Amino acid sequence: MTSKLDEIINRVVDEVQKKVSFEIEASGRHVHLDRATIDLLFGVGYQLTPKKWLSQPGQYASEERVDVKGPKGELKNVAILGPERNQSQVEISLTDARLIGIKAPIRESGHLESTPGVTLINGSQSVDLDTGVIVAQRHIHMTYEDAELFGVKNGDVVQVRASGARPLIFDGVVVRISDKFATYMHIDFDEANACGLSKGLRGTIVKCSDAYADD
């Protein structure tokens, strides 16, 4: 009986846990390409080939990859995420940025004004982007349903506790809500290493007045 009861309790705890938390995923370096850039790198009208579907519905890592070259170095075989976008965007970590010699700002996806450029290379083809290199600001993709559950609005900036091997509370986490999203928090590999992320780690939104004192 006890083990049966334990099992029930564990399942209830798991289910409740899922209602108050969300999975944290680490995004590796990647690029999003616009039509013009795909045409130049892979040929006019070329279509990216989905290889692996990602947590966000309709988003995929493609079979195709690209080298990202800055003034001091190169990142080889960087993932291209599809589908194509209106504007090419290169998302790297600060570790990557230092390696290739680019001063990339912390930005939300799509906020590319005054960002530095970089060279994308596929074999003998290359494209110089004038702009588009960012370090992604930590964020949560959220469904409308979960937003109601967590009591947050689109654009809210929250704190998220990550109790991994190196516990910390991420501040300045942007909440982005869309019916096209699944609820996941995204951080980069520097942040994943800083919190000791392991697969399945879940984050909780912390509302703590002291922690908001500077705002």
Next chain:
Amino acid sequence: MTSKLDEIINRVVDEVQKKVSFEIEASGRHVHLDRATIDLLFGVGYQLTPKKWLSQPGQYASEERVDVKGPKGELKNVAILGPERNQSQVEISLTDARLIGIKAPIRESGHLESTPGVTLINGSQSVDLDTGVIVAQRHIHMTYEDAELFGVKNGDVVQVRASGARPLIFDGVVVRISDKFATYMHIDFDEANACGLSKGLRGTIVKCSDAYADD
């Protein structure tokens, strides 16, 4: 008169700030060597040459450097910090650990039981360490005077707010108190990138009941 007043106010604010916060420094990858390892790498009785004095009194980066080799790769020209210690210790980031193929645990300095080994190389000389590779647990070196000011004891684990370009609150920060220390918080480069560290950034100890709820 106003600018004179502004100047006075700014100086008072600066001074008060220094009393409630401490500088956060990023530690790059480095090694500490014991006598036997120095003998093997550099010759019997060899003395490390101080090149740059560090924030902790008596600690220095030496002229000498060493390559750190794991099963999957090598870190070239890694700093050797002096003076020599009773036990060799290699401190790398999780980014470094993945690069060279070593599963390094998060540990306090000196806690080397069951840690993995690595090969240290100086030119034609090399030493296989059986043990000693860690990712340093984030910590604050503190003077007794500051410990009293901050209300902490040796071994306390606190939360520290870092309001840099990527604000966050580091949890699980160990306080180490000694009359040989100067008060500085040390994090590694993954953590520095995760918080957007820039030179001179200061941390404050956060006491927040919500944040301690898991303890």
